[in-house]
Amino acid sequence: MPKDNELTLLSDDEIVNFITKGYHIIEPFLPKKFHTEIYKKLESLPTNPGDRIYKVVPDLQKIYSNNAVIRVLTSLLGNKYSEASHKHCHKNHPGTRSQMWHQDSLNIPALLDGNNRFPDHIKSVLVMYYPQDVESNMGPTALIPGSHLFKSAPDRNASHGNFRDQVIATLKAGSLLVLHFDIWHAGTANTSNKIRYMIKYLFERKHESKKPSWNHNSSENQRILERLEKDEAAAIQRSLIPKRNYLRMKMWNNIAGDAALKYEYHDKWAGAWPKPNNILL
Numbered sequence: 001m002p003k004d005n006e007l008t009l010l011s012d013d014e015i016v017n018f019i020t021k022g023y024h025i026i027e028p029f030l031p032k033k034f035h036t037e038i039y040k041k042l043e044s045l046p047t048n049p050g051d052r053i054y055k056v057v058p059d060l061q062k063i064y065s066n067n068a069v070i071r072v073l074t075s076l077l078g079n080k081y082s083e084a085s086h087k088h089c090h091k092n093h094p095g096t097r098s099q100m101w102h103q104d105s106l107n108i109p110a111l112l113d114g115n116n117r118f119p120d121h122i123k124s125v126l127v128m129y130y131p132q133d134v135e136s137n138m139g140p141t142a143l144i145p146g147s148h149l150f151k152s153a154p155d156r157n158a159s160h161g162n163f164r165d166q167v168i169a170t171l172k173a174g175s176l177l178v179l180h181f182d183i184w185h186a187g188t189a190n191t192s193n194k195i196r197y198m199i200k201y202l203f204e205r206k207h208e209s210k211k212p213s214w215n216h217n218s219s220e221n222q223r224i225l226e227r228l229e230k231d232e233a234a235a236i237q238r239s240l241i242p243k244r245n246y247l248r249m250k251m252w253n254n255i256a257g258d259a260a261l262k263y264e265y266h267d268k269w270a271g272a273w274p275k276p277n278n279i280l281l
């Protein structure tokens, strides 16, 4: 558990994890009793307060303004970021069915010019807070790792069921899930007998970074480049790998300012022939 007064920024490897997968989990950093009290408060609300959730559950401030969250948001969004006024409390009763896969970044009416997706940058992140344990039958949030990088994912994704390599985020009470705004995700069915709450906030970058806003060590650059090229998040067609790597590299460079990496295209197809045991007969 990080101490409350520590602002340890993310490491290069944690930034690469976020770029490649599109999400980061913050483990609980406040006592379980605190989250139980928030759960009770939510249960007592007669209606959904919508954007006013903050006002009616002021203790949420103790979560979102905690250093454990600030260190992650600063690392991903730079030293200046803002909290969007829109917030949402999801109350999933027993029997709630799965949502369709979707990307929240497409929901914004003011941005219908099509420029609301940033597959090569980190401009906004969703932060989802769960005041109770979320077990696999309680409607955990599902994610498709790496799906924030592809603009061309078909709208038909919405009608699909399970994806290979999807992540079902079962979490301990008090955990937060930080998501790239463009990631495909969905709430799943609650087949338990417990209500699952989740509170969603959106944070936005205010400035382009002139240097890394995380704990960067340039002596690791070669290893970081290799990870950005080789790490797998979820299965994709092989012909998309150069585009995926280009977007990963651009995302790093867009948030790293003067610590940009030099990316050179390699023809990955040249070299040794496939070994006989990789050939389907």
Ligand SMILES: O=C(O)CCC(=O)C(=O)O
Pocket: 088, 090, 099, 104, 139, 140, 141, 142, 185, 186, 187, 188, 198, 200
């Ligand atoms: O309920 C969930 O786990 C996910 C909700 C969601 O997808 C959303 O708020 O956009």
